[in-house]
Every structure is written in C-alpha cells, then in structure tokens.
Amino acid sequence: MGYDFLIFDLDGTIVDSQRDISSAVNAVRKDFGFEPLSIEKIRSYLGSGVKALVDKAVPDTSGEILSEALKKFKRYYADCLTDTTVAYKGVEKMLDALRNKKKAILSNKIELFSYEIIKRLGLSQCFTEVWGGDTAGVKKPDPKPILDLIKKTNSDPQKTIMIGDGENDIKAAKAAGIASLAVLYGYSDIKYIKQYNPDYIAATPEEIIKIVLP
DSSP: OOOOOEOOSSTTTTOOOOHHHHHHHHHHHHHOOOOOOOHHHHTTTTSOOHHHHHHHHHOOOTHHHHHHHHHHEEEHHHHHHTSSSOOOOTTTHHHHTTTTTTEEEEEOOHHHHHHHHHHHHHHHGGEEEEOOOOTSSSSSTTTTHHHHHHHHHTOOOGHHHHHHHHHHHHHHHHHHEEEEEEEEEEEEEEHHHHHTOOOEESSHHHHHHHOOOO
C-alpha cells in the first residue's frame, strides 16, 4: 500500500552505536569498581533509554548512586558519542531513495544525543523531526510519542509506519494503531523479533525501500 510518513528508531536501525555506548557504560562500571561487560551483554540492555541501561549495567544502583551513575554515563557518552558510531551499510542509499517521503527519528535515547549523532553523521537533512525519549515526556512502547509526531507533522496514521529493531518499536506502533517494520540488521534476530508480530520484516535497508514505496 505504501507509506508517506516513516518513523525510524535510531540505534540498531539507522546507526550502529553499540561500541560507543559500551565504552561509556564500562567507564562508569570502572568508576564503581566493576569489571567491564562485553558489547554483546550491553547490547542486550539497549532499547529502553539511559536510566534503564545504567540500572541494568551498574549493579545495585538506587537513589543517589543511580543519580551519580547516570551523570557519569551522560558525561562519558558525550565525550565518545560518534567515535565509532556509523550509519549501517545501505542506510544512506535507502534514505536517498526515500527522499520524497516524510521521515522522522524516534529514539529512546535522549533528544540531545539523538540529534547530535544525526547531525555529525550528516543525516539531519533527511529528517523533518529528531525526537528522543525525553521529547514527549514518555518513551516507547508508550504510543504518545508516535501520536504526537503524527499530529505535529499532520500525517495520516494509516500511511504512517514505525521502523525499528526492537520490541519497544513494535509495541509502540501497535499501541498507536500504525504499521510496524522490524529490521534484522540491527540488534535483534528474527526469532526474537517475530514473537512481537511486526507487520513487516526487512533483512537489509534496501528491503525497507520495497516495503514502504507504493
């Protein structure tokens, strides 16, 4: 049927940022006297925002300790934001092929970091909006950010699709009453993602083009 408004997740969908995130997480763990975690382990913590990430990555964080750990993470991550972060192979070609479509970023990462990454990678001109987990006051899987984006861009929900690599993307799309597209080149495999019943699945960025074009 084709879609006119494309809402993309950021990490694991547009960019591969796991190494920079892992560097910041392990810097925080070191400060608190813990051994570093593998990238694979930290990757499993991604998708629900900074607080959830730090809460999982730093044991027994609560109250003042969690607050301090969050501050440390934001400081360390700001210092290495795009040291190794890159757009996935094929993403720039995909965005160019869909240049006539209205596109937005909706991440659970904070807006400042989301926008800065897109800007530094030279992709900001591709998106009408870049929203983070703090933009709408709630994060995915809450449907409010999607509904707010649809309203702000004067888009048709029936012609809007959420594209992401995680369960929160699919859950948010379903709660908002829009279509969902799960990508497999990011941080989730097909067995994991299928249990959330996305409307479409794309193994590569190129496959996204075929799905969203009329």
